[in-house]
Every structure is written in C-alpha cells, then in structure tokens.
Amino acid sequence: METLNFKTTIKCGGCVATVTPFLNDIEQLDGWNVDTNSPDKILTVQTTDNRIGDVVKKAVEKAGFKAEPIPRP
Structure with a gap:
C-alpha cells in the first residue's frame, strides 16, 4: 500500500463533498482523506x-480545485 499526499485548494466540507465523486471514481484508490484544518489542505x-x-491531480481539477503532489523526503 502506498500513500500519496497533495497540497490542495479544498477548503471545507462542501468542497470535500464536491470532489468526492471524482476521487471515488478512481479504481486504484483504496481510500482518501482531506485535512481541511491543515494550512496546506x-x-x-x-x-x-x-x-x-x-x-x-486531474480528478481534483475536474472538481474545480487544484492539487500539487508533495514530494516524498
């Protein structure tokens, strides 16, 4: 299992609800979460x-938000 992190413009619960169907359509995802309390969302x-x-990244952009991969250390 791999974990990927992205800095996003997803700011609130409503934004999470908007992006949900786009992320849920990605078959290779086993789960996902947005930390809207984090400054980098x-x-x-x-x-x-x-x-x-x-x-x-493209799924988040289709929902109207931005997502940039956070490189692994």
Missing part, C-alpha cells in the same frame, strides 16, 4: 499504484 490517498498521481 492536505489530500492523502492510499493506493496500490503509486503512479496515479496525475490521475488524482
């Missing part, structure tokens, strides 16, 4: 395929 996704970063 971190989206964390769990996946078995760490190559889906672009797919996640």
Whole structure:
C-alpha cells in the first residue's frame, strides 16, 4: 500500500463533498482523506499504484480545485 499526499485548494466540507465523486471514481484508490484544518489542505490517498498521481491531480481539477503532489523526503 502506498500513500500519496497533495497540497490542495479544498477548503471545507462542501468542497470535500464536491470532489468526492471524482476521487471515488478512481479504481486504484483504496481510500482518501482531506485535512481541511491543515494550512496546506492536505489530500492523502492510499493506493496500490503509486503512479496515479496525475490521475488524482486531474480528478481534483475536474472538481474545480487544484492539487500539487508533495514530494516524498
């Protein structure tokens, strides 16, 4: 299982509700969460395929938000 993190513009529960169907449509995601209390509004996704970063980014953008991958240390 891989964990990918993204800095986003998802700010509130309503924003999370808007992005939910787009993220739920990604078959390779085993789960996801947005920390709206974090200053960077971190989206964390769990996946078995760490190559889906672009797919996640595009799904968030389709919902009207921005997502930038946070590089792993």
